[in-house]
Each structure stands twice: as C-alpha cells, then as structure tokens.
Amino acid sequence: MAELPPVVARMWDREPTTRRGPRPRLDLATITMAAIEIADTEGLAAVSMSNVAAQVGVAPMALYRYVGSKDELLTVMAESAVPPPPERGNLSWRAYLATWTRLNRDLLLSRPWLLDLRQSTPPMGPRRLLWLDRALDALSGTGLDDGEKFNAATALTGYALTNATLTHSLGAGGEKFAAGAKGATEYGEILAEVLDPATYPALSAMMNSGLLRDSTGWMEDADFRFGLDLLLDGIEALIARSAR
C-alpha cells in the first residue's frame, strides 16, 4: 500500500477530519477557485501566493495550511479546472473519442493557462482520471488490449494538447508569443524573409505558394480534424488488424 503523496490525498479529500484547534476559515476548494479565477482573468503569471491570499482575504502564509507549496496549488488547479467528460450516449467508439478529444482541446483553449502548466504529470486527480476512464471504456468493445487502449487514449490527449498549443500561439487569442510575432500572417512574413530556398527547399516552396499568407482559414477547425482523423484512422486500422 503506497503512501499517498500529499497533493493526491488532498485532491481525493483524504484529509483526516480536523480534530483540535480553531475551525479553518478556508478550504482547499475555495483557494483553488480563487486561484483559477485569477488565472482566468489575469493570466497564470498573476497567480502568486500573495494574490491568491488577498483574493480569499487571508495572509499569504495562511495558504500553506492547505497546500504544501505553490507547485501543489498549481497541480490542484490543473485538476479542478477539468469538467466532467461527455456522456457516451450511443455513440460509436470513434464518434465518442472524436468529441472527447475535441472537448479536451476546447478546454485547453478556453483556459490557456492550462497550457502553461506542466502537463508532465500523469493524471492523478479524480476528474482527469474520469476522462481517461471514459476513453478506455469507449474502446472496451473493440478487442484492443489494455496497453493499446491506454496508448490510444494517451495519443489522443497528446494531440489535443499540441493542437491547442499551436492554435493558441498562432491564434486569435491575440497573445503575443515568445518571439514577438503576432499571428500566422506575421509568422509567414518572417519566414518568407529569412528562408534561403537552397537550404530550405520544401519550406520556401510552401511559403511561395502562399500557405500562410491568406491567414483566413488557417488553423481552422479543419486543421484540428485533420490530425484527429489521422489518429482515429490509425486506431481503426489497428482494430481491424487485431480482429483477425
């Protein structure tokens, strides 16, 4: 029986019910909600212990009664921001996983600070695991083995993440990205200016044909579906193969 890391315990409400001392004025949920609200409105950079504490009306150090460190708080935020997964209904595995992945991506786009958080941790909270469970469940009739199902779900989440990242950085969010360019158009202009056709033959040919120049329609929904179908086609091929 492994010992639960403190954050995990807190995410699953495994805290021992308090015995002595003054009643806590807060709980983890309100702190987390306050932090999320700050992240939503002012960005992740504004989520400092001081700001969060001020938001809930408490001295900064009080937060450490509920959270071991700022990193823990961020982890809990990443978990709490996740809504329940979509209902299966009577969708085929493919249709379900398509909306599952799309909603996953939409979540990341609606809360861009999730992109800045380290997704490097495998899911441990109840909500993220529920998503995982539903994806596995959708694949349960297909004859794939456990490892294949898990890998398929992983690949889909990963795609949602990278697509959201790309869409957001190029996108209408209006956020500057690190290099200072403002969007797909400017990105294309920069590339066109800098590329030597001799060393970058394929890329500069693509630039000349104007891919990024007419930036309407760039990174539209079709581009998301493209990669999604790539993966779903792959899964479908795998299912067909393992049915034999």
Place this chain on the structure above:
Amino acid sequence: MAELPPVVARMWDREPTTRRGPRPRLDLATITMAAIEIADTEGLAAVSMSNVAAQVGVAPMALYRYVGSKDELLTVMAESAVPPPPERGNLSWRAYLATWTRLNRDLLLSRPWLLDLRQSTPPMGPRRLLWLDRALDALSGTGLDDGEKFNAATALTGYALTNATLTHSLGAGGEKFAAGAKGATEYGEILAEVLDPATYPALSAMMNSGLLRDSTGWMEDADFRFGLDLLLDGIEALIARSAR
C-alpha cells in the same frame, strides 16, 4: 516586409556588425552554450541570469547586451539545442518520418529541460525550421497538398513531444514528478488505492489486470512505436485516399 523580432534576428545572425565601442567580450553563442551546459547538468531551474553570467565570467547585467530578457535566452537555447535533422538517404517517406520522429523524441529525452521550455512558439530558428523542411520534403512525392503536409509534420512533432513528456515523467530518469510519486509502479499503486470501481469501471478493471504493476516493459520502445504507427498509418491512408 515585416520587422524581425529581436530574438529571431539574433538567431539568424542578422545583428548589424558592431561599429563603435569596446569589442564585445562575448557573443550570443557562448552565452547560449553556457546556459545549455547549466541546464544539462543542473536542470533548467539553475539557469538564472546570475548563474549564466558567472559561467561565462561576467557580471549578470552584461548578458542584457546580447539578450533582451531571460525569456529570449530560453528561446535561443531551445533553438540551439537542436541538432541537424537526419539525412533522407533513399528511405521511403514513411521510414524517414519514423526515424525523424524518433530522433525528435530522443532529443527531448536527452535534454529534458526542453520539455519544460515553452514549446508554444512555432519554430522560427534555422535549426528547427530545417527539421520542418526535411519532413515536408519527405512528403513531397505523395500528392498531399501543402496544408496536409504541414499538419502531418505538426502532428508528428506533437506526438514526439507528448510521448517524451510521458516517458520522462514515468521514466527511469528518476526524476520525481510533481505529485511526488516515483515511477510507473508507484503510480499504479496510487491509482489502485484510490479508484472506486463503480465510478471508474474501465480504469480499475485495467489496474486489476495488472497493466502498471509489472513495470518492466512499461513505456518501452514498443509504446512509442505504437502511437507513431497510428499516425503513420493515418497518413498512409490519407495518401491512398488522395491518390484517387
């Protein structure tokens, strides 16, 4: 003609050749190499302006003559850490993209701090763009249009990234991940302890069948190939379809 953001200009050596004043004692390349060495040996957290400055024997503020901000330095690091892409040889597009993606992932695993860096920026440096160019080039005989080629390359890079992230966080690297667990085995134990089979039917069934318990062979190369083949199969299907 778009104005080049300063970092981009620096990455492409577009700096005006210096005219007046004392000869610079440094250049961007040595600063970047020093920063990369620190990141390689002590992790990204140790890359502070003071540390980098100390490494090259200069006062911290001197770095700002070469770099506009720490963020810029990180961007340049992410670019400079990239080796040249593999040679095409006479590989099929599929074989080439397979090793292309694998090397991409191996790079991320060998320099884990790249995972911590914001990959949210589309590639702008010469080295990353060279990788992109080679992938596009590999697809040039396949009849895909520009957008499809670009999206395919994007999906593959994304997969390399998410797979490297997952492998690294579960992996033998021995790094703790944010929640404090130590690896796949412990992860499995935590899940087993916490999951209610009623609300997580598929997941807890998978746990009981022992997927994560025998952690040898977990996240081995086969798991990487699995997702890779998913994508490549998808691309292949697309090529076949668009050939008609």
Place this chain on the structure above:
DNA sequence: AGTCTACTCTGTACGACATACACGATAGCT
C-alpha cells in the same frame, strides 16, 4: 471546570531572482 495541546492565522524576515539605471571605460568615426 480547568488544563493541555494540536492546530489556526499573522507578521516578520530572508534569500533568490529579473531587471532598471547610471557610471566609467573603450575604440571606431569625423
């Protein structure tokens, strides 16, 4: 009831960090 003590929140303090600013030194330019 009175005492103990675990637990709450607060205030202060420290060390790290990114970076703004002003200064003296340097070396090409006129």
Place this chain on the structure above:
DNA sequence: AGCTATCGTGTATGTCGTACAGAGTAGACT
C-alpha cells in the same frame, strides 16, 4: 584630437516563495 555609440559593472528596486516564531482558538483529557 575629440565625439559618441557601445560595453561591462555596481547598485538598487520590487516581487516572489517560503521558513520561522508567536498569539489566539477550541476540542481532548483530567
């Protein structure tokens, strides 16, 4: 020779995460 753009330095500021010690609170124990 003198001007001036540029270079590296030293100092300073504001922010941050968090360690620590203390004062108040309220259930547990006698």
